Amino acid sequence: MRFLNTGLVLAAVLLLAPSAGPAVAQQATNSPSATQTSKGVWSVRERSNLTRYEQDMPAGDRTIMRWTHETIVMYGIEGDLAAMLHVPVIDQRIDGPGAGNDDATGLGDVTLMGQYRFLQQDTGPINTLRGALQFGVEIPSYDEAFSSDSFDPILGAAFTRIDGRHGTGAAVLWKFNTGDQDDPIAGGNSSDDALYYNSSYLYRLSPQTYQSDTTAAFYFQTELNGLYETNGDHELLIAPGLLYEATDWAAELSVRLPIMEDIDHRPETRWSVVLGIRLLF
Amino acid sequence: MTWTHGFIIALTASVALLAGCNSTEVSHDPGMDHQAPASQPSADSDVELIGMPGLQDPIPARSVEVSALGLSCPLCAHNLDKQLNMIEGVSSVEVDLSTGLVRVAFEDTACITPQQLITSVEDAGFSVTQIKAVHVPKQSE
Numbered sequence: 001m002r003f004l005n006t007g008l009v010l011a012a013v014l015l016l017a018p019s020a021g022p023a024v025a026q027q028a029t030n031s032p033s034a035t036q037t038s039k040g041v042w043s044v045r046e047r048s049n050l051t052r053y054e055q056d057m058p059a060g061d062r063t064i065m066r067w068t069h070e071t072i073v074m075y076g077i078e079g080d081l082a083a084m085l086h087v088p089v090i091d092q093r094i095d096g097p098g099a100g101n102d103d104a105t106g107l108g109d110v111t112l113m114g115q116y117r118f119l120q121q122d123t124g125p126i127n128t129l130r131g132a133l134q135f136g137v138e139i140p141s142y143d144e145a146f147s148s149d150s151f152d153p154i155l156g157a158a159f160t161r162i163d164g165r166h167g168t169g170a171a172v173l174w175k176f177n178t179g180d181q182d183d184p185i186a187g188g189n190s191s192d193d194a195l196y197y198n199s200s201y202l203y204r205l206s207p208q209t210y211q212s213d214t215t216a217a218f219y220f221q222t223e224l225n226g227l228y229e230t231n232g233d234h235e236l237l238i239a240p241g242l243l244y245e246a247t248d249w250a251a252e253l254s255v256r257l258p259i260m261e262d263i264d265h266r267p268e269t270r271w272s273v274v275l276g277i278r279l280l281f
Numbered sequence: 282m283t284w285t286h287g288f289i290i291a292l293t294a295s296v297a298l299l300a301g302c303n304s305t306e307v308s309h310d311p312g313m314d315h316q317a318p319a320s321q322p323s324a325d326s327d328v329e330l331i332g333m334p335g336l337q338d339p340i341p342a343r344s345v346e347v348s349a350l351g352l353s354c355p356l357c358a359h360n361l362d363k364q365l366n367m368i369e370g371v372s373s374v375e376v377d378l379s380t381g382l383v384r385v386a387f388e389d390t391a392c393i394t395p396q397q398l399i400t401s402v403e404d405a406g407f408s409v410t411q412i413k414a415v416h417v418p419k420q421s422e
Contacts, residue, residue: 026353035353038360039404040367079404122351122408125381162353210378217355247359278356 026162028200028221029254029274030239032171034130034160036082036115037074045072047276051256053185053267055096062096064185064267068108080120084136086111090146092185104145109138109189113154126210129161134173148189150179156196167202167219184266192231199224202243219243225256235269236260250278328399332414336396340387342414347383347398350408352376357407364405368397384415 027033029047037043046069053064067090074084088108119131138152156173173196175188183189188196200223207214223239241254256272333340352358361383362374370391375384383402387393395412402409 026357035357036406038364038406041360041363076404079406117406120351120406120408124350126352126354126378128351128353162351167353212377212379214378215355245354245356247355250356 026160026167026202028169028198028202028223028239029241029243029252029276030225030256031169031198031200031223032134032156032158032173033169033200034115034117034119034132034158036117036132037076039076039079041076043074043278045074045276045278046070047072047252047274049272049274051186051272052270054270055267057097059097062094062267064092064094066090066092066185068186080117082115084111084113084115086113092145102145106143106145107141108143108146109141109148109152111138111154112136115158119159127163129159131157131159133157134171138175140179146183147181148177148179148183149181150177152177152179165204165208167200167204169198169200169202171198172196187227187229187233187235187263187266187269190229190231190233190265192229194230195226195228197226197228216244216246219245221252221254223254229265231265232262233265234260234262237269237272239272239274241274248279252276252278328395328409329411330395331411333395333412336399337394339392339394340412340414342387343389344384344386344415345398346411346413346415347385347402347409348411348413349376349381349383349402350410352378352381352407354378361402361405361407364401365398368393368401 026035049068049070051066051068053066055062055064069089071087072084074082076082087110089106090108091105092103094102113134113136115132115134117130117132119129121129123129134154134156136154138148138154140149140151141147142149153176154173156171158169158171160169161167175194175196177189177191177193180191188194200221202219202221204217204219206218219242221241221243225237225239226235228234236259237256238259239254239256241252243252244250252275254274256269256274258269261268330336332342349361352361355378358376358378362376365371365374365383365385370388370393371385372388372391373386377383385398398412399409
């Protein structure tokens, strides 16, 4: 029944985009950006994340492999206002003390976000500086394994700057966790509030300069993804990767590795691999 | 390295990269069609109109060149041409990412105003600095 429910939700989300427009561009894989789809246009992004967690338990070490597949649908309401829906499907396998009872597959909490661009300074054919306010709420899926069972407001801001071959970004997001249900594995889903802070850098490897017939671009990307929770847990990950953009699709790859971790309330992240595709229908 | 250092490094790097917006000058197309009237600023906009009477008046040409800013990348450029193609009467759109020039061609019966083009580009998330009418020679009989 759980697979059926998850599949039906995922199918419904994909069907919501019958005439999707171009995907969000110049956005690093794991960081929010101030770019968005244009008015009346849909975009769909599929992002798969496989993460390995480890935890030292009194009875022995515990390893958790969690696969999260997100479908992210964005719609341009106005030229400077867009709405986004994140739907995560999660599968986790646990090896170690207490294993067997905690393997699970299901639907994580759904996030509904709005993005309002309050800053736009276009200074050249491709150069620009943008800022956007991001606001929304995490809606509980009531999945037995993965839901917080609470409505959690989210507020943040993102900035994106394109300067020739260089793209930079910065974003902060605060999540107010209002419930008392903890996800014992992934960060940001405890009963305490969470601060996400991210910075990103994209460098266009090819082409060196755009030509009149340019139809694709290839980027190196790197990010710093930080998460601080008010229970004291704090982690900072570095995420190098690659991004390929064509005119109507893009593909991305990112590998996230911890550079600093101070975690007492959940397993620590060992590594994470993210694959994604952004599609135009 | 302490947490405070790590947090400050991440945010400081972000702010430093974003600070001081690039003052790259916009390069307008220096060439002007010798048959076109002199350029004029549009009455209610910062967009320069060349070869057309006003923002709300139908464009008296079969195609135009729109100078757009902030295109950023191929995906963005395709976003723009999709927006422009939604305008009734537009027959083709070509976006030149290297110069920001967008060549928009119209159907014979099209009645399109500069304001429609400006609105479409802005709805796509970009800016317009100039719209220039391009006089297409009539076909010989």
